[in-house]
Every structure is written in structure tokens, then in C-alpha cells.
Amino acid sequence: MxxxxxxxxxxxxxxxxxxxxxxxxxxxxxxxxxxxxxxxxxxxxxxxxxxxxxxxxxxxxxxxxxxxxGGALARVAAPVGVDRIGDFRVVATGALCILYATLLIGHLPFWLATTIFVFVFTAAFDYKERRTAGTLARGLVVALIAAAATAAAVSLVFEDLFLVRLP
Amino acid sequence: MPDGLILFGRALWQFAEPITLVYILGATLLGVIIGALPGLTATMGVALMTTLTLRMSSSQAILVLICVYVGAIYGGSRTAILLNIPGTPANAASCLDGHALAKQGLAGRAIGISTTGSLMGTLIGIFFLALFTPILGDFALSFQSFEFFWLALFGVIISANLAGDDALKGWIAGFVGLFVTMIGQDGIHAYERFSFDNRDLAGGISLIPALVGAFGFAEVIGVMREVQHKAIVHSIDSVLPRFGDVFRYWRTIIRSGLIGTAIGIIPGVGEDIAAWASYAAAKRASKEADKFGKGSYEGLMAAETGDHACPPGAVIPALSLGVPGSAPAAVLLAAMIIHGIRPGPLIMVENPQFVYEVVVMMMFATFGIYFYGIFLVRPLISVLKLPRTVIMPIVFVLCVIGTYAIAQRLFDVYVMIFFGVFGYVLRERGYPMAPLVLGIVLGDLLDKNLRRGLVITDGSLVPFFTRPICVVMVTIILLTILLKIPAVSTAVARARASLFAGGAR
Missing domain, CATH: 1.10.287 (Helix Hairpins)
Incomplete structure (x- = not known):
């Protein structure tokens, strides 16, 4: 849009x-x-x-x-095309990402922080659609698998292959 | 020329090992996937992969990045054809005829045209990359501080003028980018500027974390804003590229290839402008102009050839002048510097073989997209069905760990976060990102060369305005700015109209 x-x-x-x-x-x-x-x-x-x-x-x-x-001050500040759902998704995405990068990373083991972040992100954004479709439990399992796989793969690649000491 | 051929042969030989094939196919596939996911751009892909290729040798790392770059531009056309959403901004022009063809049940044919156009466009661009880089590099050897100062300003101003709809906002973004490089120790006296006694800020803002934020994190937020479009995949007919198309549209291919390469060379003006300019030129010259926008093979061929000729074109000034031709090329330039390569006028003196290695890498990337264009069309369509609720957190995890891996300090992660939020807000307010990137890349060049030039002339500004190349650049900069002033552009349009009217009489 x-x-x-x-x-x-x-x-x-x-x-x-x-x-x-x-x-x-x-x-x-x-x-x-x-x-x-x-x-x-x-x-x-x-x-x-x-x-x-x-x-x-x-x-x-x-x-x-x-x-x-161009007349900015003359016009009444009427909100045009407010996209409340979009704004909420932006705030939610930003908040989850910033929380992960500033609070979880460095304070929890990397694999745990990443598992929590990916799981919460996927489960939260899928929640509405999954609940409507009646596949909430399946959605949570998918989120957990994606989270665990991401944490494991990233940890393995960066720690063992690139020799990076993870935060 | 024989020297060039020898260097080209050596470059080819250097990559003659099986692992090269793995890198080409893996990186191109990754690029195609990134490009096919709406909202993720080639710049983001190259920036993210820069952080993941730090441990590789310079040649392997740059090969991977070039394959991701070219692959992403190609991947974006799938989304344009099948979903009517440009996978990357470069593919916006391809939506017009590509999706119209898909709706007529000719999605496979459109993908075939896209593959042929991509192949031909990249090959034309590569030809000029091999031809012009040494010439431009030799020419740039005569540059002094005065020319480099104007070159840096020229890049930011021109990019701001052409990259977005609003030049004024582009210039603001460019100036902000230039200022970002002022933070930390200055390049002449090592004096700490704008660090506020913070040790991390005194080290300066690293380019890659800033770019990963401005493109990676900002794109994650942008993608998550929208609800996912359901992939409506039309029946796919034969996707095989037809060589008959090359002969049928050879004029369009050559014209679009030349336009795409030329636009690539202009600093900061990327693939999207190349595609639109090629499309518009093809429409003007076509005998079937009425079919454009309704499913024209020629229109799609023009857009795809134009945007693919751009990456090799954008690399020409990056290699020979140290001034990138597009936003992804800016990241590529930064990656080269990280890997110890010094792009700029001295490259043909210090490391001429690297120029030909880049030519070979571009060729490999072209073969990569051709391979996927023939063999993996149907499986790659499933990329469009990947849930973004799973992909985006993974992209963000890679943004975090990638920026951290560069220097293993959390400060870089905070820089990435800051530029992500800042970049997203700027985009939402209509500020183009290309001038910001160019500003961050060229800030140091501008800073050092203005001060060095003033020292050489003992404070006199005369050489800045009288040396021949400076005169050309200053004139272009001034014209660019003046023509954006409504009163001036109206007066010019009126004068032109009266001139032509007089001529007609």
C-alpha cells in the first residue's frame, strides 16, 4: 500500500x-x-x-x-488513510526486534534468546489467522520448530564455521 | 587489449575449482529467493551477506556478493510476473507486461522472456564493464583532491535527483548520510568529532551495520506492516528461454542494454530507473506501442534487459573511481574495502587483475540465473508461498548476528537498530535511501579532499572551480539543482517550447 x-x-x-x-x-x-x-x-x-x-x-x-x-498550515490536520492494523504491526515488529537485540541478546545464552524471539514473533503474528482457521496448536508447533531450527543453525554456523564468539 | 585478455584468462583460471560452482549456485539461489520475497531488496541481500562472508577469501566473498546481487534482481521478476508486486524496486516496470502475460496464461513465456532479457542485459553490461573500467581508471589517475571533492558531492546530488520523486528530500538524506561519517575520529588529525566522550562513538559508525539496519531491519518492519499477499500462481506454460526472441528483439535488447549500463554508471541511480528508462525508450521506438502494458513481449524484454545491464554498469565507477553506481554497488564497494581491496583510480595500477575477476564473477552470476531460469522455475515459485511470519524473524536474527560478527561488539548491533528505525521512518516520510547510502560511503572522501584541496591552494577556492573536470562537474551539479527549482524549470520549458515553435515556423 x-x-x-x-x-x-x-x-x-x-x-x-x-x-x-x-x-x-x-x-x-x-x-x-x-x-x-x-x-x-x-x-x-x-x-x-x-x-x-x-x-x-x-x-x-x-x-x-x-x-x-503549499498550504500545510491552512489545512485541518485530518488523518488521511489511517492504517491502524498496519501501524500496530509496525510497532509490534519494532518492539519485538528491539527487545531481542537489546534485552535478550547479551543477557541470555544466544540459542535461548533466539529460540524465544523467533517463537514469540511467529506465534504472535500467526495467532489471529491460526485461531480463525482453528489450527492454533499446529501453529505453535510450527513456530517452535522454526525457532529451535534457527537457533541451532545460526549458532552452529557462526560458532563452529565462522569462529565467532556469540554474545 | 592483450594484457586485458591475459588478466581475464588468469582471473578465469583462479576460479577453476569445484567449490566455485557451489558458491555460484548457492549464492545465486539465495539472491533469487531474497529478490522473490516482496519487500526484501538486493541491497539488503548484499549487506547481510557481507557480514556472513567475512571469513572467506576476498575473491570468494565478492563472488558470493555479486551472485546475490544479480540473483536478487532476477528473482524479483518472478514476483512481478506472478503476483504483480515487484520483488525488488528494480522489477516494478516488469509488472506492467509480465503480469498481463501471466493473466493471459503465459506466465512461463513471460519468465522465459525475463530470463533471456536478464542474460542479454547482464552480458551487455559485462562487456562495458571490461571495456570502460580500465579506461575510466586511467582517466581518473589525473584526478586530484579538487576533483574527488566534487565527485563525492556529484554522487550525492545526482543520486538524490534521480533516485526518488522528491529531490529536496533526497538531498537532505544525502547530507544526513555525509554527516554520519563525520562521527568519530577524523581522517587527518584523528580528532574525535561528535563522540561526546563515548568510546564506541569515537570509533565511528561502521558502514555495514548502518546499511544492514537501513535496509535489513527497516525492510523487516516494512514487510511485516502489510498482510501477506496470497500467491495466485497461474498455470505455467513452457519457461524455456527462446533464442528466437534475441533475434526478434535485438534492437530493443541493445538499446535497453546501453541505457541500463549508462544509468548504472551514474552514481547512486539504480536498477529501477534503468528498467523504467529502457521501458519508456522501447515504447517510444516500438511499432507495437499500443500493446505495452497489456502483455507486450517487447516491453517485458526491455525492462528486464535494462535492469540487468545496470549491476555491471554500477560496478564500473565503484571499481575505477570508488564511487558506487547504485545502492547495492555501494555495499559491494564497502565489502571490497573490508576485504582489503582498494577500489579507486589506483586499482588498475595496484590490482588490475581484480577488475577482470569481477568481470568473471559477473559472468558466473549470469550463468547462475540462466541455470535457475531453465531448471528451477517451478520449485522457486514455492518461495512466494513461504510465510513471512517465519522468514522475517530469521532475517532479523541474521541482521543481529551478522553485524555483531564484524567486530564482535554489541555497539554495532545498536547502530543497526538505530539505522533500521531511522531508515524506516525516513522511507515512510518519502526520503529515498540511495542518497543516504551514498552519503555514508562518500563522506570520508568529501571531508578529506575538501580540506586537502584547501591546504594545497592555501585557502583559495579558485582551482575548485577552474580545473576542466571540476568545471564540468560543477556545471552539472548546478544545472541539476537549478532545474529542480519550479520557476527555473518552468522558464526552461517555456523557452524550449518557444524555440521549437520558432523552428517550426
């Missing part, structure tokens, strides 16, 4: 880019110019990031100006 970004989102984006660019430019300006090392002033570390920050301010301002010029 194609979703076109709203004008309000573009306006917010423009403001964020201006703020980010200004922040980069200020930090670059305040960056050490290494005068105590007598470096050539044209090689100061803040030169290029400072120019990029300034460029980002200009581009962000252009985006905001274009959006305002």
Missing part, C-alpha cells in the same frame, strides 16, 4: 532538519581548532561538518517553506 507523507509530517521534518543542522553547525563551530598543534586552519576538524550542518539548515528551511507555501 502506497502511503504519501502528509504535509504536516513534512513541516515537522523541515523543523527537525533545521534543528539538527543548527546543532551540528554550532558544535562544529565550537570544536577544537587544534591551534596549540599549529595545524593548518583549513584542515580544522569542524570545517566539513559545519558546512554540512549549515547545508542541512538551508535544506530543512526549504522543505518547511515549500510545505507552508
Amino acid at each position: 502506497e502511503r504519501s507523507p502528509s504535509a504536516q509530517a513534512d513541516l515537522r521534518g523541515g523543523v527537525i532538519w533545521i534543528a539538527l543542522g543548527a546543532g551540528i553547525a554550532v558544535l562544529s563551530w565550537r570544536m577544537d581548532r587544534l591551534e596549540h598543534m599549529h595545524v593548518n586552519p583549513y584542515t580544522v576538524p569542524g570545517l566539513v561538518p559545519g558546512l554540512l550542518g549549515a547545508g542541512l539548515v538551508v535544506l530543512g528551511a526549504l522543505l518547511a517553506w515549500r510545505t507552508i507555501h
Whole structure:
């Protein structure tokens, strides 16, 4: 499904880019110019990031100006084509993945963390369809097999073949 | 030329071992599967496989990555033909006639055309890869800091202009990409920039974790957003490619091959633009233009030849200038650097054989897709029925462990997560990813060469604007930017209209 970004989102984006660019430019300006090392002033570390920050301010301002010029502020912020199910799936996917990568990995043995993640992911996203079809138990078994197989295969390949010490 | 032939022969000989066949068939199959899964792109496949091939020798690793790249572009056409969903953005143009043919019960014929187009397109691209890379490499030997600075900016600006619908957002994405490379120690004084006393940030943002995030994780989120499309597989007639098609559409094949290669050479402009441009050119030149979009063999042939000529074209500037021609080529370039190869103007001096090894690898990848185009069409259709609820968590596990395996530090995993979420939000807001990638690849080149150039000239900007190649690049950059300003483009269109009207009188 194609979703076109709203004008309000573009306006917010423009403001964020201006703020980010200004922040980069200020930090670059305040960056050490290494005068105590007598470096050539044209090689100061803040030169290029400072120019990029300034460029980002200009581009962000252009985006905001274009959006305002196009009537973004005049229009009522009516949500167009809200896809609540899609949004929920995005949040659920992001949350499960981030939880796996930040909380499970490094705190549980890799094989266990991966088994839990793949099982929960598959079972959760299949739940509705499986329940409607009356194959919930089968779905859980499929999820468990997929999870165990993934954990075993990835552990084996990375640990024994690539000699990576897993987290 | 004899030197080239000798180097080509040596490159061919280097791969004359049975394991090569395993790598070609395995990697191409993986690429075809990645390409066939809607939402997963060639860039994601190459980025993910870069992390999985770190322990291989450089030649074997790059062979695998090239096979995945070419295989993914080919695999995407299956989904386009059978489901009317481009497997990768490169196959969007193939949907028009490919799916129309499938609905007429000619899915096998469409797949056969796709195989022939892919084969011919890649071969044309390979010819120019072998021909142009040494020439461009020799030419680039005259480049100094001034030219390299403009080249880096040229890549980001042009890519932003052509990669998406909104050039302004493309430029913003490109600038953000360039800024990402400013984090960590700078390349001249080793001064820590934007690290905020964080030891991990002081080491800089590694390219591969950022790309695995921006393509791998972001694509996992994007794919899971949509409910899975049921694969409606039409009856498959004969899938065998017909050589008669080559003779019947030879003009279309050559034209599309040239367009695809040329678009591949332009920095950051990828296979999707190559396919659309080839399709549009074929439609303009065709005697059966009315059939385009309703199941035209010629239209499908043009799109498939164009997008497959692009990968070899995209590798030409990557090898000879160190500036990638497309997003997957950017990852390929990063992989080459990780494996100790230094793409750029010196490659024809330091490592000329590698250029011909890449030519041989592209040829092998072509044979790989031809093999699967003939023998494994029906089993590969079952890929379309794989449940994404099982595939996507596995892809994410590989994203995590792949980025971790590079330096065995969890910081890279967090970088991947950040760029995944950031990349997804940018995509949803209509920002193209190719300029961001190009920015991350070219940031260091831009930073060092602007400062070096200023040191050489003692602060004078004159050589940046007066050296012949600089003048050409500055002119193109300025025209590119100016023509995106509505008032300027309207005035140009008006002037052109009045000029032609005057000519007609």
C-alpha cells in the first residue's frame, strides 16, 4: 500500500532538519581548532561538518517553506488513510526486534534468546489467522520448530564455521 | 587489449575449482529467493551477506556478493510476473507486461522472456564493464583532491535527483548520510568529532551495520506492516528461454542494454530507473506501442534487459573511481574495502587483475540465473508461498548476528537498530535511501579532499572551480539543482517550447 507523507509530517521534518543542522553547525563551530598543534586552519576538524550542518539548515528551511507555501498550515490536520492494523504491526515488529537485540541478546545464552524471539514473533503474528482457521496448536508447533531450527543453525554456523564468539 | 585478455584468462583460471560452482549456485539461489520475497531488496541481500562472508577469501566473498546481487534482481521478476508486486524496486516496470502475460496464461513465456532479457542485459553490461573500467581508471589517475571533492558531492546530488520523486528530500538524506561519517575520529588529525566522550562513538559508525539496519531491519518492519499477499500462481506454460526472441528483439535488447549500463554508471541511480528508462525508450521506438502494458513481449524484454545491464554498469565507477553506481554497488564497494581491496583510480595500477575477476564473477552470476531460469522455475515459485511470519524473524536474527560478527561488539548491533528505525521512518516520510547510502560511503572522501584541496591552494577556492573536470562537474551539479527549482524549470520549458515553435515556423 502506497502511503504519501502528509504535509504536516513534512513541516515537522523541515523543523527537525533545521534543528539538527543548527546543532551540528554550532558544535562544529565550537570544536577544537587544534591551534596549540599549529595545524593548518583549513584542515580544522569542524570545517566539513559545519558546512554540512549549515547545508542541512538551508535544506530543512526549504522543505518547511515549500510545505507552508503549499498550504500545510491552512489545512485541518485530518488523518488521511489511517492504517491502524498496519501501524500496530509496525510497532509490534519494532518492539519485538528491539527487545531481542537489546534485552535478550547479551543477557541470555544466544540459542535461548533466539529460540524465544523467533517463537514469540511467529506465534504472535500467526495467532489471529491460526485461531480463525482453528489450527492454533499446529501453529505453535510450527513456530517452535522454526525457532529451535534457527537457533541451532545460526549458532552452529557462526560458532563452529565462522569462529565467532556469540554474545 | 592483450594484457586485458591475459588478466581475464588468469582471473578465469583462479576460479577453476569445484567449490566455485557451489558458491555460484548457492549464492545465486539465495539472491533469487531474497529478490522473490516482496519487500526484501538486493541491497539488503548484499549487506547481510557481507557480514556472513567475512571469513572467506576476498575473491570468494565478492563472488558470493555479486551472485546475490544479480540473483536478487532476477528473482524479483518472478514476483512481478506472478503476483504483480515487484520483488525488488528494480522489477516494478516488469509488472506492467509480465503480469498481463501471466493473466493471459503465459506466465512461463513471460519468465522465459525475463530470463533471456536478464542474460542479454547482464552480458551487455559485462562487456562495458571490461571495456570502460580500465579506461575510466586511467582517466581518473589525473584526478586530484579538487576533483574527488566534487565527485563525492556529484554522487550525492545526482543520486538524490534521480533516485526518488522528491529531490529536496533526497538531498537532505544525502547530507544526513555525509554527516554520519563525520562521527568519530577524523581522517587527518584523528580528532574525535561528535563522540561526546563515548568510546564506541569515537570509533565511528561502521558502514555495514548502518546499511544492514537501513535496509535489513527497516525492510523487516516494512514487510511485516502489510498482510501477506496470497500467491495466485497461474498455470505455467513452457519457461524455456527462446533464442528466437534475441533475434526478434535485438534492437530493443541493445538499446535497453546501453541505457541500463549508462544509468548504472551514474552514481547512486539504480536498477529501477534503468528498467523504467529502457521501458519508456522501447515504447517510444516500438511499432507495437499500443500493446505495452497489456502483455507486450517487447516491453517485458526491455525492462528486464535494462535492469540487468545496470549491476555491471554500477560496478564500473565503484571499481575505477570508488564511487558506487547504485545502492547495492555501494555495499559491494564497502565489502571490497573490508576485504582489503582498494577500489579507486589506483586499482588498475595496484590490482588490475581484480577488475577482470569481477568481470568473471559477473559472468558466473549470469550463468547462475540462466541455470535457475531453465531448471528451477517451478520449485522457486514455492518461495512466494513461504510465510513471512517465519522468514522475517530469521532475517532479523541474521541482521543481529551478522553485524555483531564484524567486530564482535554489541555497539554495532545498536547502530543497526538505530539505522533500521531511522531508515524506516525516513522511507515512510518519502526520503529515498540511495542518497543516504551514498552519503555514508562518500563522506570520508568529501571531508578529506575538501580540506586537502584547501591546504594545497592555501585557502583559495579558485582551482575548485577552474580545473576542466571540476568545471564540468560543477556545471552539472548546478544545472541539476537549478532545474529542480519550479520557476527555473518552468522558464526552461517555456523557452524550449518557444524555440521549437520558432523552428517550426
